[in-house]
Amino acid sequence: MERKTHTLLEKFVRNSITSQEGKELKNSVAKMSNEELARALSDVWENYDTLVTVPDDVGHFMKKLSPTPYSRRPRFLYTFLKIAAAIVIPILLGTQIYFYYSNEKLNSLLNSQLMVQVESGDKTELTLPDGTKVYLNATTSLSYPSDFGLKNRNIYLSGEAYLVVSKDVKKPFYVHTENVNIEVLGTTFNICAYPEQEHVETMLIEGSVKLTTTGNRAHAVVMKPHEKVVYSKLNDSLYISPTSGEFETAWMRGELVFRSTCFSDIMKKLEKRYGMKIEILENKYNLDLFTGSFKEDNIYDVLKILQMHYDFTFKAKDDKIVIKSE
Incomplete structure (x- = not known):
């Protein structure tokens, strides 16, 4: 039987x-x-x-x-x-x-x-x-x-991923996100597609990928190595620029890198990186953009460094960190 x-x-x-x-x-x-x-x-x-x-x-x-x-x-x-x-x-x-x-x-x-x-x-x-x-x-x-x-080879992604795709010309590899789809034959690339963010960023390291948007007006582009394509959800448009990939893949090396980033976006990244909820009681600093990088293992060490740039206090309360502007 x-x-x-x-x-x-x-x-x-x-x-x-x-x-x-x-x-x-x-x-x-x-x-x-x-x-x-x-x-x-x-x-x-x-x-x-x-x-x-x-x-x-x-x-x-x-x-x-x-x-x-x-x-x-x-x-x-x-x-x-x-x-x-x-x-x-x-x-x-x-x-x-x-x-x-x-x-x-x-x-x-x-x-x-x-x-x-x-x-x-x-x-x-x-x-x-x-x-x-x-x-x-x-x-x-x-x-x-x-x-x-x-x-076939289809995956569905929400968030950020770095992929090293095995080559198979008979079975293209597809990455599906809410706003863009990517067709791959065999390549290495990084894609950042968090639902709450205004942009979807794709950076190609080697090989070739075809990126297609899923909106009412479909945009398509075949990317070359060391190119970065940013899709704006608000404008339904694509922006292409050259890149070394160091900034986009910093998370793979355990680094937090900020380029002209506003205070609230810095705190959102810290929440993701360290798994801590951050509450901002007053935000007086969103027009004051920050550029810098961190590789600290402790969120409190990062906040102490940020205090040198921004005038604020913080304390842990009920499983979260409360930020107060001075």
Whole structure:
């Protein structure tokens, strides 16, 4: 029975199952326990490189995703569907992994999504099934389908990421954000696309990418290495300029770099970087722009340095920092 179900699952994943075999598989899966199904899927997908493994062994699952100690609190959400009553199994092992089962058709397995969420104050790194390296900045989320690499390569991003994309001319790599889409064949680039910010910035280090906006008036540009494209959400327009990439990738080196930045935007960046809520009681300094860089591990050390430029006091109160202008 188990061997027969295993064979049918292999055929299903490879899209070679017949209609009659599909019915047999549906009936077999309906009789399996959640543990049996997870074990069967793990056995099948372990030998299927383009799919994300869903084992009952958490350690193996984490190894497959390849997150590194670069992050302290990344959170992974994996969704896959089973013909059975809906259950939720939380597993805690430094990283939270949630397996969701719901009463849907078995082929919904391949339409499921894996999501990585990085909290404020953290960064993380992972390797996609095609070998692409992705580095995620704080308060960033990334998702991709469980059949990533089988027919195409699509990821969905909100926040900031640095990507080293594995080359595959037959399967272009697409990064989808709320305002711009990027088509890649094999390259290295940085994209900053936080929903709350007025601009989306893309910087190409090597290779070639095609950037297309998603607004009513679609703009498209093919970027060259060491070019930076800034999309203005307010004006629905693109701006292209040369860059060395040092400023845009400072977060990868653990640096905070500001160029003619207003006080409130500095505080927002500090919130993301250090995972601390900052409340400004009075802001008298927004017209006073700041240029400088920091590599301090402690937010209080940064604030003390900023006090040399701005006249303010600060104190920790109820899990947040309160800033008061003098």
